Amino acid sequence: DAGVIQSPRHEVTEMGQEVTLRCKPISGHNSLFWYRQTMMRGLELLIYFNNNVPIDDSGMPEDRFSAKMPNASFSTLKIQPSEPRDSAVYFCATRGGAGEKLLFGSGTQLSVL
Amino acid sequence: GQQLNQSPQSMFIQEGEDVSMNCTSSSIFNTWLWYKQEPGEGPVLLIALYKAGELTSNGRLTAQFGITRKDSFLNISASIPSDVGIYFCAATGNQFYFGTGTSLTVIP
Numbered sequence: 001d002a003g004v005i006q007s008p009r010h011e012v013t014e015m016g017q018e019v020t021l022r023c024k025p026i027s028g029h030n031s032l033f034w035y036r037q038t039m040m041r042g043l044e045l046l047i048y049f050n051n052n053v054p055i056d057d058s059g060m061p062e063d064r065f066s067a068k069m070p071n072a073s074f075s076t077l078k079i080q081p082s083e084p085r086d087s088a089v090y091f092c093a094t095r096g097g098a099g100e101k102l103l104f105g106s107g108t109q110l111s112v113l
Numbered sequence: 114g115q116q117l118n119q120s121p122q123s124m125f126i127q128e129g130e131d132v133s134m135n136c137t138s139s140s141i142f143n144t145w146l147w148y149k150q151e152p153g154e155g156p157v158l159l160i161a162l163y164k165a166g167e168l169t170s171n172g173r174l175t176a177q178f179g180i181t182r183k184d185s186f187l188n189i190s191a192s193i194p195s196d197v198g199i200y201f202c203a204a205t206g207n208q209f210y211f212g213t214g215t216s217l218t219v220i221p
Contacts, residue, residue, distance in 0.1 A: 004155075033208075033209070042211065042213050042214060043156075043201070043211045045208065045209070048208060056208065091155050091156075093155075099161055099163070100144070101146065101158055101161050102146065102158070102203065102205075102209050103158060104148075104155035104156045104157070105155050106153075106154055106155050107154070107155050109153075
């Protein structure tokens with residue numbers, strides 16, 4: 001299995017631009033989580049889905065952030081408009097299979113200038 | 114938000130020494146997990162624990178699920194330079210909660 005696949009690995013954009021981060025979960029994993037990691041705040045849960053349905057989005061910072069999971073094999077996290085304080089590493093993680101372990105992608109390093 | 118207290122925050126040790134770190138919580142959890150994160154990568158799962166009292170090893174790593182279900186520890190024996198990284202505990206009920214991480218530096 002290829003694991004959780006995120007794209008892009010790095011994104012540099014200017015303030016005000018729209019940013020879309022993508023995630024392909026491990027096949028058969030039915031829960032998907034989006035995390036943001038910064039030095040100051042560590043790992044923060046933004047939103048998670050169960051069977052493609054958003055369950056808890058209380059961690060989404062504000063209306064500029066939105067996430068979708070149109071099917072079991074794809075999810076997006078969108079920031080519009082982006083701001084410098086959104087600069088962070090964004091991780092997608094999925095859970096499923098034996099033991100229900102949470103497995104992470106390699107992350108997207110986002111820099112908003 | 115986070116409910117796990119992880120310590121120590123950082124460790125600087127000599128190669129060959131043993132390492133111990135732990136996580137505590139005021140809440141009871143069903144599963145404890147330990148991850149390692151290296152620069153530029155996502156956290157990688159090291160050990161998963163599912164039962165109170167469970168002691169599990171993965172090579173030089175040993176982790177235990179506390180009897181009260183409110184804590185867990187991770188030990189690394191005979192550390193080597195490639196053990197360098199940030200170690201996170203995580204625990205789960207309905208969702209996953211993460212500790213703040215232990216940064217490990219191994220001096221050759």
